[in-house]
Each structure stands twice: as C-alpha cells, then as structure tokens.
Amino acid sequence: MGVRPLVIVGGGPAGVAAAIEAARAGLRPTLIDEAGGLGGQIYRPLPEGFTVRDARALGKDFRRGEELRARFATVASSVDLLLGVAVLGIWEGRRLLCEGGEIEAERLILATGASDRPVPFPGWTLPGVLTAGGAQAIVKTMRVVPGRRALVAGTGPLLPVVALQLHRAGVEVVAVLEAGRPPPLLASLPHVWREWGLLRDAWDLWRGLRRARIPLLFGHTVFEAAGAGEVERAVYGPVDPADWRPRRDGAKSVDVDLVVTGFGFVPNTELSLLAGCDHEHAHELGGFVPVRDACMRTSVRHVLAAGDGSGVAGALVAIEEGSIAGITAAEDAGMLDAAEAARRRARPLRRLRSLSGVRRVLDAMSRIRPGLVELATPETVVCRCEEVLLSEVFTAFGRGAKDLQALKLMTRLGMGPCQGRNCGPSASAICCKELGITPESAGRIEPRPPVKPVTFGALAGDGE
Amino acid sequence: MGEGRLPGAIERGRPVTLDVDGAPLEAFCGESVAAALLAAGRRTLRTTSRRGEPRGLFCGIGLCFDCVMTIDGRPNVRACRTPVRDGMRVRTQQGDGAWA
Numbered sequence: 001m002g003v004r005p006l007v008i009v010g011g012g013p014a015g016v017a018a019a020i021e022a023a024r025a026g027l028r029p030t031l032i033d034e035a036g037g038l039g040g041q042i043y044r045p046l047p048e049g050f051t052v053r054d055a056r057a058l059g060k061d062f063r064r065g066e067e068l069r070a071r072f073a074t075v076a077s078s079v080d081l082l083l084g085v086a087v088l089g090i091w092e093g094r095r096l097l098c099e100g101g102e103i104e105a106e107r108l109i110l111a112t113g114a115s116d117r118p119v120p121f122p123g124w125t126l127p128g129v130l131t132a133g134g135a136q137a138i139v140k141t142m143r144v145v146p147g148r149r150a151l152v153a154g155t156g157p158l159l160p161v162v163a164l165q166l167h168r169a170g171v172e173v174v175a176v177l178e179a180g181r182p183p184p185l186l187a188s189l190p191h192v193w194r195e196w197g198l199l200r201d202a203w204d205l206w207r208g209l210r211r212a213r214i215p216l217l218f219g220h221t222v223f224e225a226a227g228a229g230e231v232e233r234a235v236y237g238p239v240d241p242a243d244w245r246p247r248r249d250g251a252k253s254v255d256v257d258l259v260v261t262g263f264g265f266v267p268n269t270e271l272s273l274l275a276g277c278d279h280e281h282a283h284e285l286g287g288f289v290p291v292r293d294a295c296m297r298t299s300v301r302h303v304l305a306a307g308d309g310s311g312v313a314g315a316l317v318a319i320e321e322g323s324i325a326g327i328t329a330a331e332d333a334g335m336l337d338a339a340e341a342a343r344r345r346a347r348p349l350r351r352l353r354s355l356s357g358v359r360r361v362l363d364a365m366s367r368i369r370p371g372l373v374e375l376a377t378p379e380t381v382v383c384r385c386e387e388v389l390l391s392e393v394f395t396a397f398g399r400g401a402k403d404l405q406a407l408k409l410m411t412r413l414g415m416g417p418c419q420g421r422n423c424g425p426s427a428s429a430i431c432c433k434e435l436g437i438t439p440e441s442a443g444r445i446e447p448r449p450p451v452k453p454v455t456f457g458a459l460a461g462d463g464e
Numbered sequence: 465m466g467e468g469r470l471p472g473a474i475e476r477g478r479p480v481t482l483d484v485d486g487a488p489l490e491a492f493c494g495e496s497v498a499a500a501l502l503a504a505g506r507r508t509l510r511t512t513s514r515r516g517e518p519r520g521l522f523c524g525i526g527l528c529f530d531c532v533m534t535i536d537g538r539p540n541v542r543a544c545r546t547p548v549r550d551g552m553r554v555r556t557q558q559g560d561g562a563w564a
Binding site for chain 2: 034041046047048049050051052053054057058115116118125126127128129130131133134135136137138139142143144145146169170229230384385386387416417418421422453
C-alpha cells in the first residue's frame, strides 16, 4: 500500500471520534490500535471468544463503548482498520514502524491515551498490588475477581468507580482513600452546573459507596503493602492537606489481600516525542504534553494530537478533541473549506468549554502534590524493571546527578522493558523535591524506537 | 469454573487446558493467561533477576512488563496480553528467563 492520506494511532474515544469525522468529510483514515478491538482502555470491548448475556450487568462504560462502536460502524466501510498492531516508532513525522512493517502517512493523528501514574510506596511491587486501570481490566473485561478484601487508594473520580466495580464483583472493599480534599460544593457549582450528566454520575457514585457501606476517607492514602511473598495487609493513614506527605503518627494497619492504587494518569507521549512535536510540562494535564492549537495541530506540520495522550482530561473531552482533530485533518487535506471546517468544529469546541469547568474542580482536588514522594523509603524499589532502590537514586544525587537522564546513566533507572513509563513520572517528582528543580529541568526519559520490546521476526513481518 | 470467575453477564469461550509449571489448568477462550491464573488464585507470575522478588499483574494493560512469563518456550511474554490457547505451556519465570 502506498502513502495513506491519514493515519490515526489509537482506537480509544479520541481516535474513533477522529476517524468518524475524517471519514464523514471524505478523508479515508487508517485507524491503528494495539488491542484486538476498538474502545481504548475505558471502553475496552470484551475479548474475542466472550459473548454478552446481560449488557446491563456490564455497566455504564461498557454501554458507552458499545454506543461509540455503533457510531463507528456507520462509517466503518470508509476506514481502514488495523487492529492488534503496535506502532513502534515514527520517523520524519510520517513514517511509522509497526509490527509487521512500515506505514507511510500523509498526515497523522496521535490518540495514544494515558496510563496509570505509578507512585512508589513500600511493598508496591508485591503481587496483589494493582493499578486502578489494571483492576478494571481484570474485573470488567476478564470478569475475574482479583482478590477478596481490598483497599483502594489514590485520587480522582476513578477510585469510587473501581471500588464499586470490585464490590459488585464480591470483593469486600474496606475503604476508599482519597488523598485530596472534597471539592467545596457551593464554590464548584458555577463551574459544573452545565454538566448535569456528570453531576448525576458523581451523585450515583457517592450513593453507591454509601449503600455498599464503603467508607470514603478524604485526606488519606496507603503507606505500605506487606506480606510474605504476596499482599496480606496494608498500612494507611492521613496525609498533610497541603502537600500530601504521609503523617505516619496516624498510621493504621488493615488485613487485605488486594491494594488498588490510582493516582490519576500520565499521557502516553512516546510517539508525539518521536514525531518531533514540541512538548511543554502541564501539571494539570498529567505531565509533558504536546503543544497544540485549538484545532489540535501540534508544532509538526501534518501531525495532530487528541485525547488523554496529549493531556489527561477523560473520555468525554477525548471524544470532542478527537472530533476536532478529524475535522482539522480533513480541512488540512483540502477535503473541507475553512468555513465548513469551522462550522463542524463549533459544536465540539462548545462542549470542550463546558467540560473545562468540571476539570477545574477535579484538578483542585486531585492535582498530584509533591509530598507523595515521601511514601517511598530508601529500601523502596523506584524502577520496577531494573529494581533500582530509592537509596541508589539518592547515591546518584550525591554523585552529581541533576536530572532523569543522569539518573538513567548512573542507576539503570528507566532502561528496562517498560522504557521508563513506570518510573519516569515518580523519578521526576523525586528529582524536583530532592534537588529543588522544576519538571522541565528534571527532563524526561526519552523514548527510543522500538517503544515496545519486539522480536526481529515481528519487525520483519513474518507473522510472529 | 473456578471461584475467581464472575458468573452471569457474559458467556466465556470454549474450555481449554493449559500446562502451568507441569500441572493442568482449565481456562476459557478469550481469557488472558494472567486472568486464568488469577481466577485459580495464582498471583505470583515470576521472580526478579536482581533481588529474586515475586511479581505479578500490576498495570494489567501491557505497559509495565511485570507480569512476564515463559510461554511456549519463549521468555518475557506478557501474561496480561497473551490469550490462552489449548495446550499452552506456561512457566513461572525466574529472573531474565531463557528460551526453552
């Protein structure tokens, strides 16, 4: 196949919405996703081999995912769909190295999504500690129960969602620990009143926790997971309201076999970095994000970015950003004139403005505070792949390391198969706190192709 | 069907049998290796190379590479992203693992 007019990387809410708008405008997109189905992490479809018996029992997100897939079905004949294909690198902003060969694109929309922000604490490598996203994948998609008695800790609206999913799956949830403080109701109303649907979701969650008798503790978090070989108990307690540092004098122990942590999300920027897009650090968007204009264009011509991968804001925002990116790509390709493109973008832009109020309120509660890095002790593993301890990071600081790149060279932190996805954000926070520097000076663990480990056979496209 | 599996809502695929460290384990088409092991109460999937520590499923979506096992003779395969197959040989991985 020759040069494709538009390649969209990522089949979550943003990528699917972008494909729908591009196809509607007559620009044929190629939509690529590593998974076997569309929907991304949040609207993940059931695996091949499973059939739905009772869609209602699968919950709201499954229904929303089905709606998105149904909308996609109306344009599916105008889209080239490549599922089960990982994109491993980008050259010159338009040549994509994929499992099974190379794809050349005239223009590109990156909709790569986000992943759980890892926060190291003693015992977080024990089997039985799961990220919130991982717990959801197991319960929602695999329909398997990951434990019997769980503690759910972190920050943000995903915590009560996961807690209730676990509860409905028969797991006893001993508590939900939200590190932040509850948003002040009256002061929040002017920002959120337009979003009745979201307010109702929040109310349903609150009522669900009450009914399930799951305590929701604000200003608390998990301090430690412990056990012989697997999680058998957890220590938790209050955090400082200003910077979330643990207040160990208030620590309590509880017997659990499952600790689920969800400290928000980090944008997956490997591909936008490899594409050469300018990035900036935006705390409220989860870290480094590609710089974009209101039409989703990045600093690299022909490359657009949309959804959580270019700033964490959730699925509803991702859908609108994806739509805008699809329309803009069609405009840039000459399929829509400027006036028609602006007309089509007006509705999603309006929705984005309305949703931004909700985001401000959530951000006030859930913005990650610097004291969280004090959860780790010198013996805590910071880089899970290379088993680098916090004490080794301190040693590297003592020997003059001043940023992530130096830490990587001196300790091997970030050199394992996850390529720093798991340690980069927390190591950056440690640098900022210990060295008194900004995230910009701490820098990044730069991605290198292939961004995921792959065999030579898969690169050569031998069907491996 | 294994107490870790939720009843209702969905119909699983046809049953298959895995060989896990030499012992048979029943699973269902559509499940990942990690899900099938978790459903049987198995949470430790490997031990690390430097400190010999147990690890299991962590991110669950294929990013962290903590759930890697030796599957059908190939080391460092993510159990969370590998669908079960009848007769599949699944081995707890020690350290970096080895081709077998």
